[in-house]
Every structure is written in structure tokens, then in C-alpha cells.
Amino acid sequence: MGRVNDHKWLDQALNKAIHSDDTQPDFEKWKASHPEAVEMLTSRTPQTQRPPVIRRMIMNATLVKLAAAAVIVVAVVLGITQLTRNSPEGTMPTTQTVAQETFTGPTTHTFADGSTVQLAQGASIRTYAQVGKRGFEHIAGQIDVTVAKGKGEFIVTTPYGEVKALGTQFKMEMVDGTDANTKEQVKLLAVEVAEGVVEVRNAKGVQTLRKMQNAVVAMDSAPYDFNQDEKLPAELRGRIAAMVKAFETGDKAAWAANFNMGYVYRLAKGEVQYDPSLFGGSAEDAERLKQTVAQVSSPEQMRQLFLGTINITGPVEVYVRSVELSPDGNHARAECITRRSENHIVVTKPQWHNFDGGWWQIDD
Secondary structure, eight states: OOOTTOTTHHHHHHHHHHOOSSOOOOHHHHHHHOHHHHHHHHSSOOOOSSOHHHHHHHHHHHHHHHHHHHHHHHHHHHHHHHHHHHSOTTTSOOOOBOOOOEEESSEEEEOTTSOEEEEOTTOEEEEOSBTTOOEEEEEESEEEEEOOTTSOOEEEEETTEEEEESSOEEEEEEEEEEBTTTOOEEEEEEEEEEESOEEEEETTEEEEEOTTOEEEEETTSOOBOGGGOTTSOHHHHHHHHHHHHHHHHTOHHHHHTTBOHHHHHHHHTTSSOOOTTTSSSOHHHHHHHHHHTTTOOSHHHHHHHHHHHOOOOSOOEEEEEEEEEOTTSSEEEEEEEEEEETTEEEEEOOEEEEETTEEEEEEO
């Protein structure tokens, strides 16, 4: 670096900062364009022993060049700011915003990236205000989402947490109603994957879903998928899945197949003692059963009688909110949301027990 008293050092620094092959800095032009700055910078009396005329010449030239350098620095800062705003997604955060839009079903909305969302009657979504952020806010109802592949993560935010997808198809539904029996408020989010991979996350936990998997998220609870609950025995998970499918298809026979009719028949005939862990009703219920089926002569007749009492007349949606296993591992109790229509919601707590060589449902 040159000596401090070398008057050429600033010229060299400026030339290096703004040099190009065919352009040299024109300070005279700059002074002509900024008379007020020149007047301010050259009006002070320098403290030096040099002759007045020479001193003013050197000082004026130096201060003008310093002012020009300051202008260059400001320009560079502004340039960097502009570059940051225009940089590709992921390199630097953006601060640009756009107006949000709200869509209510029934309708289909297509996003700029090619992703689509189908909104059922009463469903509602809101777009993000942040430029470059893929996804939307899910406000209410049932939606079917198809995400354009190969364009980065796609996030749907909800009051229950967020759903993150990478090139996939999935369904989301917000259930908001009242239990027809207890008048309890029922609120939950259900997510079902048709293709690809989805991550459901909130402050309580995270669940990864793949094709044909689903999860239920209750308010202030971790996402739950009983099929991925490793605490539950595989046969029990199969029984729960069979119950859900029977309701969804309206198949009474498939639902009844989850019950141990051989045991119920023996209980009705007094061949086994009443055990509350093996029979969903009370001791009084067991006595009434004996009177009701007094003329029944076989387990098959018992099965046919049972089918006639099942109140499944069509498809019923079932959301398994949780499953609790007993300390000994032989008894399970679930909490389910069953919905026969938009306005008919019932909270049920079916149970299963491991006996007679397998897991059997004992209460509906």
C-alpha cells in the first residue's frame, strides 16, 4: 500500500473499484452534477502548513474524490440489496409479498407451479402472502391436492399443524361438529395419501405417510396413524383396519366378522361365565342375552341374529383418533369419530381383547 502522504493512492483505489476496459472515472463531470456536495466539502479551512493555493487544490481534489467513493459504496450496497431480492429461491430470503386470495368450494384452483386443489362444498383455502412459497392455508372442509413434481417442498398449513409434500396426491379434511349423544365439540384434521410421501407435523409430533396411509390430528395432539403404532400387535392393527373398512363400505357382515360369535353363543347358553373383559355389556346385559337367544341352536344362527341388529345402512366415515393398550398387552381401547353424514357425528370407544387364539372386538 502507498504512503499516506502519496496523493495518488486515492486515484488508484478509485480506479481499481470502478475500472473497466473502456471507461475512466470523470471527476469533473461528477463535480458539475453535485455542486452542493462540492461546496460543502471544500468550504472548510484545512489545517496544514502548505501554501494556501496549493493546499486548496490538493484538499479540494481529495475531498471530491472521497465523496465520489462514498457514492460508489452506496451504489454497491443498493445493488446487493436488489440482487438479494431477485436471487433464486433458497439462496437468500425474500421479503416480497403479494395479496392473499381465498377460495371456497365447490371449485378447483390451479397454482402458478401447476399444482391443483379441488375443494368440496363448504371447503375453503387461502393463498400465501409470501412470494415463492409453495402451498396454501387450509381453512375448512375437504380438499384433494395434486402437487406438481420436481419443484421443491409444498406446504399446507392448518390450525392442527402443517402438511409437507414432495410431488404427491393427498386428501385433507377438517371435521368440525358436535357429538350427537354427548354434545361434545369434535374437531380434527384427517390426511390420506393417494400417491407419494407426506409429512404431517405439529408441536406435539410428526408422522410420515406413504401411499394408502392416513393420519388423524386432534387439537393439541400429535398426528396419529394406528397402522404405524408399533406398540400395537400386528393382528390388532389388522382388526382395527377391518372395522374401519367395514364401516366405510357399509358391509355389515365384514363388521360382524370381527366378533367372536362362538364365545357369545357359549355365554348365552351359560357354558362360560360372564367376564367383563370379554363381553362388552354388563352382567345384566349378559342375562338378557340368554333370554333373547333362548331358541338359538348354533353359533351360525347367533351370527344371523346379530347381523339383523347392526345399524349400518350405508358408508360411514371412521377416524381413529387414538388406541390405548392395557399394561398386560391383552386389551385395547380406541377412540373413534364416526360420521354418517355432515351433521351426524358420534364419538365411539370400541374395545378388543386377545383370547380364544386371537384378537376379537368385544364392544362397538
